[in-house]
């Protein structure tokens with residue numbers, strides 16, 4: 001019987017991985033670690049040792065390519081084409097859209113679920129040691145592009161989109177997969193590959209299950225999920241807790257040595273700035289912690305010698321930054337678990353989790369709330385100070401309702417003042433992830449769908465007149481700007497551009513990806529919410545940045561042609 005560690009020696013660390021990834025055979029380093037084995041792991045490792053000995057341990061790039069072709073299969077061998085069985089042509093959200101072009105777009109987006117569905121072949125279950133994919137029983141919806149497996153936090157917005165598309169069976173299957181993964185791994189890996197299994201992503205399983213229960217009213221499922229949700233919550237508390245200002249709070253942090261297998265060469269490259277092996281290992285750990293945050297990479301995680309956020313990847317100090325949203329999400333988890341225990345009739349457990357939630361809330365107020373900035377801020381454990389830099393997650397407690405509701409008016413005033421001061425409303429393509437341009441994908445000017453959602457939903461939850469107005473304004477703008485991009489390219493992107501209405505994002509270590517799971521999920525939910533009230537300029541609406549500009553140009557052109565034709569006729 002093959003052991004997991006044999007497979008890890010190929011896909012996660014070791015000489016074979018090092019030799020192949022450093023040979024730069026593929027434009028995208030992820031390609032290699034996604035390929036299936038042709039032989040057992042033990043045979044593959046033996047073949048590699050024989051190969052290296054025959055080449056005096058210095059094979060050429062072509063020889064390494066030949067070794068890979070002989071020992072690894074093509075990409076995507078683990079899946080069969082799969083059309084979700086619960087897919088419906090005309091889900092109810094389409095009826096909530098008035099504008100004919102947006103309605104057609106809604107139909108198109110609903111159809112994209114069929115392209116993003118993946119079902120594993122039986123052989124993955126029979127012979128898991130031939131694959132880097134983590135076997136799961138039910139089909140999944142993937143983000144798209146290079147991301148051909150599930151991603152943990154992406155699935156929150158995907159599952160909500162599925163629920164709005166009436167695909168409750170597919171959503172339920174994905175949730176059951178996650179529950180089985182927690183039982184097997186103790187937590188949910190970053191994504192559905194063994195090379196992701198040493199780190200997680202923002203823990204949104206409880207929120208996914210709550211969404212499912214709200215849509216289906218299946219409270220029994222909520223109760224059944226409790227053991228797993230408690231287990232995941234404890235995993236975060238036991239493995240990610242740090243101390244800040246005398247409070248227990250959580251921070252991101254991976255637990256494995258070495259570079260990220262899927263970006264191995266890239267990580268070796270940045271590690272060259274460090275001299276000792278110990279320093280290099282610290283750097284790899286910071287890179288993986290940033291990947292665990294889902295924001296890989298961003299100046300959000302830089303701390304330079306002056307304690308500031310300017311710098312580059314060598315300044316990553318992710319593990320020393322206490323992130324607002326992680327603690328807000330964990331507070332949300334504790335509240336959801338308490339609520340589910342009430343449903344189960346277990347009041348003492350419900351109280352236990354209400355107390356845990358209260359403790360986290362206390363820590364969020366003490367560590368993250370910053371009276372001067374008027375918002376929540378990340379906390380720097382090296383310099384013992386708040387990090388007063390904009391990230392949408394500074395408003396995460398509004399999304400997770402992690403504040404004292406008696407303070408609503410005060411918080412609303414100060415948050416709106418913060419938004420005004422930073423001029424966050426001025427960007428035609430949405431609110432950027434940071435205000436600092438580094439070329440990293442989670443920095444200016446990139447705008448990310450989950451973060452627009454967090455802001456829009458957070459302002460809506462806050463519930464004051466002003467916050468709700470801004471929420472609707474940003475919600476409408478997000479729909480129109482995504483639509484503009486879609487009408488120009490027929491594609492949905494993983495990230496967009498704050499500076500260009502309808503522009504897509506870029507930067508980082510891989511090309512911008514299309515598909516795209518969370519983008520579609522967010523828009524489907526927003527079409528359901530705002531669809532009755534948005535009319536595109538070409539269809540009689542009276543706003544919308546570039547769309548308006550094109551309408552004006554179009555009308556002017558028609559007028560000029562009419563005048564010219566008129567003159568010619570005279």
Ligand SMILES: OC[C@H]1O[C@H](O[C@H]2O[C@H](CO)[C@@H](O)[C@H](O)[C@H]2O)[C@H](O)[C@@H](O)[C@@H]1O
Pocket residue numbers: 030143147151152153154190191260262263291292293294295296297494
């Ligand atoms: O291969 C580089 C990184 O790719 C992933 O991160 C990005 O895509 C994910 C899927 O949409 C998304 O969850 C994440 O927020 C993005 O930054 C992967 O999750 C990383 O671990 C990986 O290093």
